[in-house]
Amino acid sequence: MKDSVEFSADGVRVSEDYRRFDQSHDDLLWHPASEFEGLENAPDALEVPNLPIPFTAPELTAFMLNGVGAMLPSIYGDWASGPDEGLLANLGANAGMPREALRAAYAAYRDAEMNVGKLDIELQQRAPTLRELYELQNGLANTREGVFDQQVSRDESIARRQRAKDSVAHLLSEAKEAERLAKSEFARWRKAMVLHLLRPQSAEVSKVRKVGAMTAHRQNLLRALTARNLDPKALPAYKNGNMSTAKKEAMRALCVESNTMSEATFDKTWLALLKDGEIAYASP
Template identity: 40%
Template sequence: MKLADECAGGFNFLEFRDTAEVPGVFMSEPYADVFPSGARGIEAGRLLAWNPAIDLENGPDPATWPLLPAEFTARDLAAFLLYGVGTFIHDALGPYGVLDEAALENVGGSRDEWARQALREAYELAGRAQAVVGPLDDEAERKAHMIGEQLDKENGQANERERVFEPGIPADEANARRDRAKASVARLEKEFEELTAEATQKRERWRKAMMRALFEVEDAHEGEPASPAPAKPAAKRLRDFVQDAVDRICAHESPDGTHVDRRSMPGTALDLLWAMEKLHPDKFGEMKMKAFREHYKGICQWPNSARSQAGAKSLYLAIFPELRHNPALVVQIRK
């Protein structure tokens, strides 16, 4: 948080809230709605309003979810660095996914090695996700920037030519002159708006693809999910237990050599909740389906026809041998 604020020029865009439903780093209230960020918003507004949950398929509510949870993994940190205020860190440590190790060594002091290692893991994940998705196609963005500068210049020249701001002229005359000035740059303005819209769409599509890749890409350590920041011994979140289980399910190879697609899970979500209750009764025991949804959002999903699919409990018994050690579970499946 400190690094992001320093790289952003000391504006203190971020604040930590430990009383939020999900504690973590949030956008500071004074900046939350300072610029418009909707369909007719501006890039600065979208940048400040962005939250990783916005681009997560079936993700949590962006209105209440932090930019970075207090208990975060390398995936969470990589997501934070993807867009929004987190991108200011690129100025200090290198472009997304390409870490400047020498610059990183200058971050913090001798007691901040855990933070540096967390950034290393996040940048590594970002680089591997980008290798899957590909770099952002920013040609329209660069053209929009160039046309925008030209538009500003020609707009100013048109105002001078029409003497829009001449002192003492009536308001009607000033408006008429401004209309003529605006008409003279209308073609350029239309081109700028079209390029801006194209650039915005391309960036949004790329962000969504990157978020999918970030939360699907495997860690370099034996195919396990990316580990939390090494020296930050926070307890695992419930969604981390779900992530571990789904990773094991997707890594399982069926007799015909196929694997489960986390975007089209077998059975229903109730089957997965059943497995989680048995694997971690202290965490998921007696949990209701509505509450469970918040923990698997962004990790896996089921097809619309899931209710007509065969149940997945037998499959989960094959994938998780520890479940088979409880005879009562086998009896329950056979019923």
């Protein structure tokens, strides 16, 4: 990654050498600010850094969604399960701040995803699968038709290749359509994520977003309890000073197994449910 970016006082940018070498790779040169194009007071993606310094957790998350920043989740673990604590530990004894920054970025991603929605992974995987199928069948068609037979004339070789192409044309068409759909859906989702993470909101909109997110967190926590045959209104009693078994089970489900909520968000949601009487402990 170090060869693809350059650091300056105000932030991280794609390196000049990398930009010149990879002009055809839009996905690698992608800039979070490009998602604001056409909007009022949009930042200039040619001027502002890909990642400002200093940066917030949402800004780091946006940087990591695509382009050179996407190398980070490829190293420290995918969005669903990362960051890998073992890899974070390898950063060294004095890397407490980078570790916390990455943990916060992953948590910000999961919170944003709950509002924006998950990327359609099946659609993203379908495109390379169909492309691989086409390449395989295309090779077999060339072999079947004897396209590379050195004993035939050039005209016959061209005719054979045409027959091979025609026999797999439908597979190529399906692969290209799947690639178009996957690219379009990824671009839509990426834009929605960046705007959610970075776009300034009015107080009213921010309040609505927070209320919506908290409602989703409450529902997820209550579902986690009932899925474990725990009555939210009659949770097993516990001794003061110790985390209850019910809370441990729900936290494991949401913060570890499904990774849909950070521990800080879980604690805030748990306390809110207790305060509003939506969960309660049974009498000892």
